[in-house]
Amino acid sequence: MxxxxxxxxxxxxxxxxxxxxxxxxxxxxxxxxxxxxxxxxxxxxxxxxxxxxxxxxxxxxxxxxxxxxxxxxxxxxxxxxxxxxxxxxxxxxxxxxxxxxxxxxxxxxxxxxxxGEMTGALGLTEPDAGSDATNLQSSGERIEGGHYLLNGHKRYITLAPIANLVTLFVRTESGANKADNISAFLVERNSPGLSFSASTPKMGQEGGPIGEIWMKNLRVHESAIVGGKPGMGFRTVMKALNKQRINLAALSTGPAIRLLDEAIAYARTRKQFGSAIGGFQLVQAMLAECKVEIEATRALILATARKRDRGEDVTMDVSLCKYMATEMCGRVADRVVQIFGGQGYVKERGIERMYRDVRAFRIYEGTSQIHLLNIAKQLLRREPGQAT
Ligand SMILES: Cc1cc2nc3c(=O)[nH]c(=O)nc-3n(C[C@H](O)[C@H](O)[C@H](O)COP(=O)(O)OP(=O)(O)OC[C@H]3O[C@@H](n4cnc5c(N)ncnc54)[C@H](O)[C@@H]3O)c2cc1C
Structure with missing residues (x-):
């Protein structure tokens, strides 16, 4: 809307x-x-x-x-x-x-x-809790005076090296259902017991650092639990990610648009065999395939966004968007490197940087495989004839 x-x-x-x-x-x-x-x-x-x-x-x-x-x-x-x-x-x-x-x-x-006075971060992922986000090993033990002692280790947390407010997800009670006893705590950077790594070296996205977070007897009052009630953390993060997946799909479409623009400009000017490479039909096919995929993705994202704005259930749609946009962007980046030839591979024009940057989209906020599983799960719950 x-x-x-x-x-x-x-x-x-x-x-x-x-x-x-x-x-x-x-x-x-x-x-x-x-x-x-x-x-x-x-x-x-x-x-x-x-x-x-x-x-x-x-x-x-x-x-x-x-x-x-x-x-x-x-x-x-x-x-x-x-x-x-x-x-x-x-x-x-x-x-x-x-x-x-x-x-x-x-x-x-x-x-x-x-x-922008404060920079936020979300600390969910741990060494043993990636796609299986409910397998958190970090713990929050309730102690005297309405306090909790948090202990644990988070990794791959976006902006951890610079964030000053982190939403940390830890297990506050043991129980049969692993998703039911997770709590989200709002913790400020300078809290005693909280420490951060430097930027973790990675494939791309330089300037957008990720890092590790350690909680060692980090004492936090219960008033820092998001919503004030323990055990609701997993539901909270799923609600947040539900919306974020539309955001990420849109954020994966912009780089594809930029890459296509760069490829069109290059195809018009780069000459081989006496003519611009944009005149060769095999190059034209690559440009056209990029355009088709970008427009289809854009339409899906906007339809899903409008549906969410109308208050309708978008649980499956957000997985469609996240999967389609991130995979599409990877294919566009690959074609655009191809259109640039050696100029796409060397650093000079920044095409290789975009190729590396967009690779992470298919991994974070639910890998492509996890979204495919989610789509299939939603489909199989439906009555026959309700696939669309
Ligand atoms: C740049 C970057 C930024 C990030 N930022 C954040 C952040 O801000 N906060 C945060 O909490 N996390 C963050 N993450 C972590 C990210 O969400 C996880 O990396 C992601 O959820 C995958 O977990 P994993 O890396 O442990 O891979 P794994 O879960 O170990 O997966 C490995 C492979 O196995 C596949 N797989 C796993 N389970 C199944 C299954 N059931 N069926 C089929 N295939 C399966 C996966 O799809 C993948 O291909 C970030 C990661 C990166 C790379």
Whole structure:
């Protein structure tokens, strides 16, 4: 749902200008320094990028799912690092709080996340809990005075090296159902007992660091549990991820659009055998295949976003979006490297960087395999004849 077309067009215009005039010209610098320069973060804060998904009453712009999807498709047409920098605040780093936080927790944290004063992160994954996210080994033991002692180890946490507010998921009780005794705690970076690694070296997405988090006898009051009630953490994170999967699908479509634009420009100018390579039908087929897949994905994402805005159940649709967009982006990146030939493989033009950056999309927030399983599970629950 677009609430006000005029306002929305102005937002998209501002994001497009930021991407073209600030973000793209600084991509090599971001990759080299493995960080977004402070002055660019300041510009992103001024543009309100950190508050897109946060309700207006808490200082954000309260974008609808459709508005957010369109804005994300625009913002992600530059190096992935930029949208990673704001993406925790407009996604996994705030969504648990938006979904299930108490009024006091929302009033305390959401305005700081919306302005970018605080950077959020979500700490779910552990060495023994990846796709099987309910297999958490981190524990929260209830002690005197309404406190918990948290112990455990998280890994691959986006922005852990710089985040100052982490939503940490730990097991607070033992029980038969592994999903029922997980609690989400809001913990600030400087808390005694909480420590962070430096940036974990990885394949791509330089400037969007990930890292490890250790809890060693981290003492936290029960008022820091999201929603104030223990045992609800897994339900909370699933609700947050449900929305985030539409965001991620949109954020995987922007890079494909950018890659196709780059490929078209190159195909027009690069000459072999006396003519532009864009004149060769085998190259044309690669361009056309990219376009078909981008438009089909875009249509699915926007239809799903509108459905969610209407309050309909999108449990299966979000998996369709996440799977389709991330796999599509991988195929587009591969074709575009091919269209650029050697220029796609060497560092000069940044095509190889985009190819490496987008590879992670198929792994995080549910691997492709997990989403296929989810789609099949939902289908098999339906009555015959209800597949579509
Ligand atoms: C760049 C990056 C950023 C991340 N950011 C965050 C973050 O901010 N917060 C956070 O909590 N986590 C984060 N993660 C972790 C991410 O969510 C996990 O990596 C992901 O869920 C997969 O878990 P895993 O790596 O342990 O792989 P595994 O679960 O070990 O999977 C390995 C392989 O087995 C397959 N597999 C597993 N189970 C099944 C099954 N039942 N059927 C079929 N195939 C299966 C998988 O699809 C995969 O191919 C991040 C990861 C990366 C790479």
């Amino acid at each position: 677009i609430r006000d077309q005029h306002k929305h067009d102005a937002l998209i215009h501002d994001v497009r200008s930021f991407v073209r005039e600030v973000a793209i010209p600084n991509e090599t610098r971001v990759e080299r320094d493995d960080a977004i320069p402070d002055e660019i973060v300041a510009t992103m804060r001024e543009l309100g990028l950190f508050g897109w998904s946060i309700p207006e009453e808490y200082g954000g712009s309260g974008l609808t799912t459709e508005e957010l999807a369109l804005a994300n498709m625009e913002l992600s047409q530059c190096s992935v690092a930029y949208r990673v920098r704001v993406g925790a605040n407009t996604g996994v780093g705030s969504e648990s709080l938006i979904q299930d936080g108490t009024e006091e927790q929302k009033r305390h944290y959401l305005p700081k996340l919306a302005s």
